[in-house]
Structures are given as structure tokens and as C-alpha cells.
Amino acid sequence: MGIIVQKFGGTSVADPAKIHNVAKAVIKEKQNGNNVVVVVSAMGHTTDYLIKLAKEVTNNPDSREMDMLLSTGEQVSIALLAMAIQSQGHKAISMNGQQVGIITENIHSKARIVDIKTEKLQKYLNEGNIIVVAGFQGVTPTGEITTLGRGGSDTSAVAIAAALKADRCDIYTDVEGVYATDPRIVPNIKKTDMISYEEMLELARVGANVLHPRSVETAKQFNVPLRVRSSFNLDNLGTLIIGVDNMEIYKPVAGVAADTSQVRILISNLPDIPGTAAELFGALAKNNISVDMIIQSLAVNGKNSIAFTVNADDLDETLIILNNEVKSGEILTDKDIAKVSIVGAGMVDRPGIAADMFRSLADKNINIKMISTSEIKISCLVDKQNANDAIKALCKEFDLESKEIAAVKGDLPNL
């Protein structure tokens, strides 16, 4: 008998009727012959409501007390889901983070899991229970309630799957699975049946946001097969995310994404003296500012220029630091840029991919301002206004389109 861990987010348990739907999906997995542990988030807008309450009490709530407050949201969900499963005729029991023993660091609002106790989970599974676990929360070794921060419930689910050596962790969401790019940009994009942890992580880094990288990292670390699937269409198996070593066939390009959160900074007329770049980037690193793409041009007339990108949120601080560091030279910023990336584990073996990418963009008259590459990713900086056209061209180029329109609603992302 296998073990499946399932995770349902807040919109899936937003009201009693939806909770009963989740109960059906859970029971279906149990009836497939599996032991089931289901991890849930707080109902709908509960967390927002609790945050609003706290803000009405004080502008600056203590993070320990915020965790005490917010952890109640998931505890409400688990009790109600356990009731719903029971009322549909199956044994169920709810457990909060403290009861399971989801042990975390002693850091509030963004604790990392350090250990998960499995004794009680195993005992309740052996007794035939479906176990409903509160996501997003844990407890320190001294009994303090903590929360896990962004992507917390997904991470809870993956970590529990790892601890139980589960066969699979299914993340139920409001999309059918992972798409090669945002279906709001390319409506006939292919759903990906299988993708590697590494590709998912690169896609997340370059702007795709189906799963929080933290949960994918944990799945990768413990080799937990992950499935992203729709809570509205239980017959669709969604997308399986596994280790690249376990994939027999993979496409050269698994996904295309655009990141519009970066700004480009150009420093021209820098003196061509050894150590200039090191000093500059050293100063930024010391202030925790991550630099993404970097190009240093060849020196002309003893003068040099350096271009790089940083996150838009870090722009003000970056400029303050640069104005201190750059004694002579000119600093220009460009906010209207997008980093368009293709990601694929198959690139390693196929050297022509980069050239195909550049040509495809050139055919659409899209100018490439900077390029960076990693083992399974190629990124090109383009004008923001060209981002969607670039994505469309690349999806066509690398055969990521389908004959069907993806069943995803929503507005185009704001570029």
C-alpha cells in the first residue's frame, strides 16, 4: 500500500461546499488503494482577514504573536475537512503542526523545517485514517508555534512526503498543470506532462510561478515525485515533476518565461583599471543586492563600460552605492526591459539551441541587449514591449504549441 500526500490551497477549501469537493478527491485517492495524508491551507481569505485584525490592533505586530494568530487559519481548515471526510463515510483525523511534530527553526514568520516526526502519522495511517495536516505551520523544539512563510503549505506537503517516504506528493491547484509558458500569452501552449526539478527551478527563477521554488528544492533534495494538478478536474493527471536522472526523454526546451522585475544599469567611461568590477560588485554584494546578468565591454581608449541587471526593488539602494563607488563615469538605468528565457534539460546535448533562439528573435526584429546562459537555461534581455512577442516566437520555434487552447483564465500579465 503506497502513501500519497496531497495538498490543497486556500481557494480549494474556501467554503463548506468546496471542502466537500476536496474530501471527494481525497477519498478517491484512498479508494485507489493508497494511504493518504492531505495538507491544507487556511480557507479563502482567512489569512488576509487575520492580518487585517492584527493591523487594527497594532501597526507593528510581534512576529511570534502573528504566528500564534495565523496558525489558527489552517487549524480551522483541517477540522472542517476531517469532518467532511468523516461525513462521507471514511475515517479521518486532523493534526496541527505541533501534533504532527513539524519541527522548525526558532524563527517566526519564515521558519525552515528541520525535522518531521512520523510516529503519530504512521500510527494513524496504520489505523486506516486519512490524516488531515495543517500546512504552513510548525513548532520549535521548545513548543513555540512558527509559520513557514511564502510557499509554506506546498513545502509542508513535500516535507511530509519526504519524511514518510511517500510515493508521490500531489499539489492541487487551479490550473491543469505546468505549461511551457504563461497560457495568457500563448493560449494554445502545451501542458507539460513531465518536467525535471531542475527545469522547474530555473523556470521559477526566470518568472514562472506555478510552484514556489522552496517546495521544488525540497522535492529535489529528497527525490519526492511531485504532481501539479487541477482540483477541478480530477481525471487530468497534470504535470509530473521528477529528477532529471529519472527522465528518459526530454525536450530540448521545456519552458519559456519572461521576468519583468529587473532593471538594467549601464556604467560607461569607467577607467580600465584591474579590480574596478570586483570593487563595484563587492560593494553591492556586501549590501545583499543580487546582480543577475553582467556584461563588461572591451576597453576602448582606456575606458570601459559595464552593464548589469538588478531587481527593481533594489534599484534605489543600488544607485546610492554606485554613486559612492563610481568616482568617474556615467550611470544610466533602463527600466523598460524584460528577461526572456528558455529552459530545458535537453540543451546540454544540443548545441544549436542558443543559435535557434537568437535567430528566432531576430526574425521578429527583436533586439537582444544582453545574454546569459547556464547549463539548462538561456536568457536574453529585450525591450519590455517585445516580451510577449518574444515568448510567442520562442514557443513556436521550439514546438511548444498545442492544437488545444489551455483552460486557464485571467488577464495578460502587466508588462
Place this chain on the structure above:
Amino acid sequence: MGIIVQKFGGTSVADPAKIHNVAKAVIKEKQNGNNVVVVVSAMGHTTDYLIKLAKEVTNNPDSREMDMLLSTGEQVSIALLAMAIQSQGHKAISMNGQQVGIITENIHSKARIVDIKTEKLQKYLNEGNIIVVAGFQGVTPTGEITTLGRGGSDTSAVAIAAALKADRCDIYTDVEGVYATDPRIVPNIKKTDMISYEEMLELARVGANVLHPRSVETAKQFNVPLRVRSSFNLDNLGTLIIGVDNMEIYKPVAGVAADTSQVRILISNLPDIPGTAAELFGALAKNNISVDMIIQSLAVNGKNSIAFTVNADDLDETLIILNNEVKSGEILTDKDIAKVSIVGAGMVDRPGIAADMFRSLADKNINIKMISTSEIKISCLVDKQNANDAIKALCKEFDLESKEIAAVKGDLPNL
């Protein structure tokens, strides 16, 4: 440095503004030079809302899952109150039942406290914290969340006070203290400055409902001085409830109350054979039906009659049992009755009190249908329509009126 335990109910913490008022009351006690532990209930109608949610999921929610659900209500309150105290400049820390170690029986929805751990409480107090504890909830030795049922938060507070050997437990409520009778019936009733546990318990048994008897029983058992006081008027010290042995002066009559939840059953023409009454009341006892007042008349012509009162909720079941047991005789029921009682530890020493009560009712033409007495209580059964007049007459008779109108609002009780 003394320890004071305070308890605030749901209406006192119904919204952020009220929570800040509670914080002020808590801080005031801290500034008086005491260590303070404050026990709170769930905000306003939170518990009702959670029960409604559960009922929308299933008609018959599991009691373990109900406890999991309902215990979140108090956890929200403690986090918000701790934040409010902190924002007013004092050290505070919240603790749920599990964190304190409020150990209960393994019974859901109405568990009794078996032990309270004091190590963490003492540690946090020693560090200068005001501790905010979730009322109404506990945890079994194996970590199951339980709730304490009716009067739960008051009982939590008293039990914590007992465990910490606190100097006093203050129960904050929406009235100014304990009144000798319901101020809605006698608007100029005296507030009682001091009353014994025993009198409070008798008053609760005969219809007064300021404090749940359970918390008074616990206070009596561990000799914890209790104070019932107003959360809206911190200058009023309310009513002190202590052991009768500690009271130097007490009035013959401490309170007057009416219980309208009983019905009278009259069985006439019973054969005057030994054992008839024993059989009848034995059958009722076997079915867990409590009989309150009993009168057996003298036999006339070999026939007997018995009158007794039971709770109105038990009437149907009582009649079914009686119809089985009473082979010959006539069964009559009277629902329009009220049991009017006077309670006072001073009665023991003053034999004339009962006669004063009967005469006082007779003067108002109020007919007494049955009488029962205990060491500190005399009860008379009267017609329901006479209950309020009886209370007024008795308050005047035993000097329980004041020159001031009690500051309590609300409608007259429905008789």
C-alpha cells in the same frame, strides 16, 4: 510580588478597540505591582460562527474535530491581546492550552482539568511578562486538544490561579458584581461586596447565573479568592467570593433567586403501601432524572398523594416512566410554577428566617405550594405569575435594597 489571574469573556474582547481596553485593565493590575496572568475567551460571536461552519459541513460533527475547530477562537484572542499589551509598552506573551500544559481528561467538548503545569508560566512571569492564556481549552496527556464545556474559561482562570497559588482570581464581566437578586426585577437591589463560595453555589443552583458553579466549586476546593467585577468600570471592586470560614460578618440572607425551569408533578390516589415512593423515585433515578422538591401528604382513607418537581426538559421522559410505574392513581402536571429561594450562610444561627419568609409571602397573598430547606437555603414553590412579586417582597424583607439603581440593563426575565 503577588500573582493575580484575570479572566475576560468574549464580549470584552469582541473587537480591536475592546481588546485595547482589556489591555489597559491588565496593565493597571501589573502597575499595581502584581504578576499578571490573563485568561480570555474567543472574540464575540466567534464560537457561534465556527459552530455554524461545522454544521454547514455536517449535521453531526465529531467532537474531537469540534474541539480542534473551536480552540482556534481563543488562540486568536490571546495573540491579539498580547499584541495590544505590547503596543501599550509592556512585555506580554500568549500561550494556548497545550503550551501552558492545561492537562485534561481525554473527553472531548466537556473535559475536566486534571493538572496544570506551572514551569513555563513561572518562567515567563519571572522574566517580567504579562501572560495571556487561552481559556476554555486544554490538552490530554497524549496531545489531543480538548475543550472544557460550559463555564470553561472561568474554570481555566480559577484552575490556573489555584495552580500558581495566586492571590486572587478576578472574573471580569458586564455586570458590576454579584447582586442579591436579578437587578432587572429589583432595580434598587444591593450589590454584594462579599459572599461565600457556598452561598454562590446555592444561588447558582436556584437560578442565579453570574458564575458557572463549576468555577466556584474549583475556587472553593483550592480556596482561591474570586472577584466578580465589571470590565467597564475598573474602579469598582465588584464582589469578593471567599470561603465562609474567612468571613467575619455575613448577613442572614445573601441572595434571592427564582428558578422557573421546573415543573410540578402531582400523583394523587396512590395506594398507601410501604415502598410506593421508593419504587417511584428509584425508577426516575435509574433514568438519570433529578427530582428536586418532594412532598408526601398524610394518607387519607388508605390513599396517598405525592408531589415533586423535575426539570421541564425531563418532563416527557418522567411522564413515560410514571405511566409505567403508577398502576392506580392520577397524574397531574403543573408548568406554571417558580421556585423562589433565599440563600444565606447566616441562616444557621438565626431560626426565625423561615418564618419571616413565609409571612412576607403571605402578606402579599402569595400562596406557597411546596417548601424545601437546606442548611443555607429555603425554597418555596409559588405560581409563576407571583415569582417577581415574591422576589421583591423578600428583598425588602431581608434588607437587600439599596438607595441606588443597579447599573444593569436588559429585559425582565421571561417567566
